[in-house]
Amino acid sequence: MRTSSLDNGRKKSTTNPQEDKVERSHSSHSRGRISVVGIGPGALDEMTFKARQEIENAEVVIGYKTYVKLVESIIKPDAEVFSGIMGKEVERAKAAVAKALENKRVVVISSGDPGVYGMAGLVLEVADLKNASIPIEVIPGVTAATAAAAKLGAPLVSDFAVISLSDLLTPWSLIEKRLHAAAEANFVIVLYNPQSEGRKEPLDKAYRILLQYRTPGTPVGVVKKVGRKGEETTVTTLKEMIGCNVDMATTIIVGNSTTRVVGKRMVTPRGYDL
């Protein structure tokens, strides 16, 4: 496995794809292709067979460095690996298209499912922008919402809404609107990207909005690093949620008005007559 970096300022340029190459190779017939692969929560046994097969057969693997690390044991020794930092997603998508146009079998990895805040859309958009008619397949994976739910018990089960609290790409006003709407309509709510070291305000704001619609005792599940080393699962209440240890790799599930704690687990009854 040869490793390259797409991080700005520390490019190991030998394998870094050049824009002009993309244009030059586009007119030729390509056997290259891209699979955008969801690796699931992190452990290799929570990945699908198809996802694993794609990674094992890849000539080029591109992903955020933390995710590349999770799968490095199944990457071919001679595969080219581009691992990059958070925030460089566009560069990674461009590199994937460029490499596929160089006739390579490319895998772009996302944690969880590549269609949930993942790389699938970006790769399709970049390929379209470059008029690159290469085959692109999206391989789904277990997303953090259901991986976290499984650890907590069965908090989803009924209708639910998935909301990212990161306002890097979505205006905060829209995130707030969605929190109000989902809370008022009694959806179970799954929060992705709840906070980071330098960004604690969004979770605090979300908490205040949720408290307008749900009682302080509403069950809340907090799962940190689901399926990875250092996993922590906590079933708490809306009132206590704000004191939990939360970072970007945490998924929070806020119950609806019917969610209850069964044993030590969080369950939203589906409505069966028992």
Added chain:
Amino acid sequence: MRTSSLDNGRKKSTTNPQEDKVERSHSSHSRGRISVVGIGPGALDEMTFKARQEIENAEVVIGYKTYVKLVESIIKPDAEVFSGIMGKEVERAKAAVAKALENKRVVVISSGDPGVYGMAGLVLEVADLKNASIPIEVIPGVTAATAAAAKLGAPLVSDFAVISLSDLLTPWSLIEKRLHAAAEANFVIVLYNPQSEGRKEPLDKAYRILLQYRTPGTPVGVVKKVGRKGEETTVTTLKEMIGCNVDMATTIIVGNSTTRVVGKRMVTPRGYDL
């Protein structure tokens, strides 16, 4: 593999668990356990390694007959199999608990993810009702929302809401409220259980609600039998959605105001500057 049925009126009673057995065996020490396993959309290679391992090692496999059929090739030859009809979920959960209390290693299978309109909650609730302190693990799988999304392109990517149009267990007034709320707050909307032979009204009603908030040209993806034989993927518009071939095994994804068709695929831009 010995097959039993939990269908009312055609019980093969030799292996059908008896309630009194449950009570008797409860006080003894049990090595029995239950795994509620998500088999993913249907194809064996879209299942996780962990899910497959659980099914391969099960002494008792319980599930809706269509799902049991999808995995029968990996069930141990001497495993006891209870396959049942739709609507008998409570009986299946009770059978699972009873068998675990008889010291069996039990797998309850759900299609997709067992925590999304699946069996996870019901099994936890039934075990609790019976004071059965048996280990219960939930094994997540790829849910229909993301499996269908992958076939369509990348329609989720941003915040989304998952709503079942089945009013068997949820009052229709609440489903309507959720449709209004999700549409108004510009969520991408995933519809599960959109309609069946005898139940066409809900989808028609949902369509009329969605049209109050989204333009008729809004991209809509319709995926029938995702990951199974006879899979059909259609990218259409909200206006044309109602004419599509839709049944209970269909997942519909309604784009938000930014969703567009890229190539022949449905993409909701995440908001990156390209």
